[in-house]
Amino acid sequence: MDFDSVIELGALFLACWIALRSISKPPQLDWERIFKVAMATVHRGEIEAENGSVQDWRERVIGQIPYNPAGRNPVEKLRHPSPDKIPVPAIPGERALVEQLEPLPNPTERYRWMMADAPAVEEALMADPISLGPTAALEPIFGSTINWDDVAHWSTSLQEALQRRFSHAIFVGVQSELARAIETVLPGVRVWHIDSTIEANITTHYPDLSDRFVVFAGRESGLSSLEWIADDPAFRDRLWAWCSVEGAELIPTEKMQSIFHVDSLDQERNRQVPYFSATPVDWKAPDDAPWTTTITPLPKSVSTGCPPMESVWLGPIQIQDDADRDRQLSVISKSLLILLSLRLFESP
Numbered sequence: 001m002d003f004d005s006v007i008e009l010g011a012l013f014l015a016c017w018i019a020l021r022s023i024s025k026p027p028q029l030d031w032e033r034i035f036k037v038a039m040a041t042v043h044r045g046e047i048e049a050e051n052g053s054v055q056d057w058r059e060r061v062i063g064q065i066p067y068n069p070a071g072r073n074p075v076e077k078l079r080h081p082s083p084d085k086i087p088v089p090a091i092p093g094e095r096a097l098v099e100q101l102e103p104l105p106n107p108t109e110r111y112r113w114m115m116a117d118a119p120a121v122e123e124a125l126m127a128d129p130i131s132l133g134p135t136a137a138l139e140p141i142f143g144s145t146i147n148w149d150d151v152a153h154w155s156t157s158l159q160e161a162l163q164r165r166f167s168h169a170i171f172v173g174v175q176s177e178l179a180r181a182i183e184t185v186l187p188g189v190r191v192w193h194i195d196s197t198i199e200a201n202i203t204t205h206y207p208d209l210s211d212r213f214v215v216f217a218g219r220e221s222g223l224s225s226l227e228w229i230a231d232d233p234a235f236r237d238r239l240w241a242w243c244s245v246e247g248a249e250l251i252p253t254e255k256m257q258s259i260f261h262v263d264s265l266d267q268e269r270n271r272q273v274p275y276f277s278a279t280p281v282d283w284k285a286p287d288d289a290p291w292t293t294t295i296t297p298l299p300k301s302v303s304t305g306c307p308p309m310e311s312v313w314l315g316p317i318q319i320q321d322d323a324d325r326d327r328q329l330s331v332i333s334k335s336l337l338i339l340l341s342l343r344l345f346e347s348p
């Protein structure tokens with residue numbers, strides 16, 4: 001083989017390598033999208049029960065459920081949108097979104113476009129949930145007769161299936177409105193309400209080792225609930241999930257990182273516990289939202305394999321302090337139950 005042939009072969013190999021690197025990896029399950037589509041689906045059921053129109057459904061979803069499938073790293077896109085800052089590889093629609101955001105004058109207008117007015121928002125939220133793919137199918141979790149229409153109408157069959165699935169669960173509400181909403185939307189499940197974690201001795205109160213705990217942290221209980229989990233190994237070994245989507249207090253980043261660490265949250269069972277968080281955002285002042293202090297940090301990798309916790313950010317969320325708050329909490333609690341089912345009871 002002469003020198004020119006070696007050069008040509010090397011160039012061909014380099015071109016093939018670049019092509020392979022540019023191919024997107026198979027998408028992982030998008031928990032934020034599932035959560036937001038579940039919320040939109042519950043709203044659809046409400047509108048259908050009211051004999052409303054598609055436009056009524058649209059008005060209840062668009063501008064009320066902030067989401068964009070290309071809106072990863074939203075803080076960067078709000079403050080400094082630039083095609084040069086898009087991580088490689090870009091996700092579908094991301095470059096076009098950044099180019100649309102770049103000329104807008106301020107974070108408020110960028111947020112409105114990204115999370116409400118962009119065409120991709122309606123396409124994602126109001127699409128048939130079957131578009132989420134087979135990994136988000138409900139039939140393998142609940143049985144062949146249960147589908148997303150049952151979520152929309154919150155059918156008796158779905159409620160019975162959820163009660164069976166969560167028969168070993170205790171929903172622990174730490175000053176949590178969502179835990180109270182769970183009691184309303186799914187009667188019969190066990191919910192334990194506490195105002196403080198200081199005197200909570202839940203493993204004594206529920207000694208059955210088959211029982212598992214799902215913690216809902218209220219607006220002022222994010223930090224205390226995490227410290228409680230970190231300080232109680234017996235409780236941590238029976239923890240199924242932690243949820244902070246009501247808008248937790250501002251937790252200093254250093255404090256969050258010191259708690260959300262393998263040494264603090266390790267457990268005996270070989271599994272990953274999901275820690276779900278969301279960021280409360282005011283449409284009028286999105287740049288003032290506690291973006292970094294309401295997101296559990298990504299855990300560092302460990303030499304023995306996967307870390308024992310999984311950080312799952314569900315994106316921005318809007319819960320108004322008004323007369324409609326109870327209905328909003330009902331929608332969120334139903335959507336979280338579906339999300340938890342898909343995450344905790346993954347089909348083979």
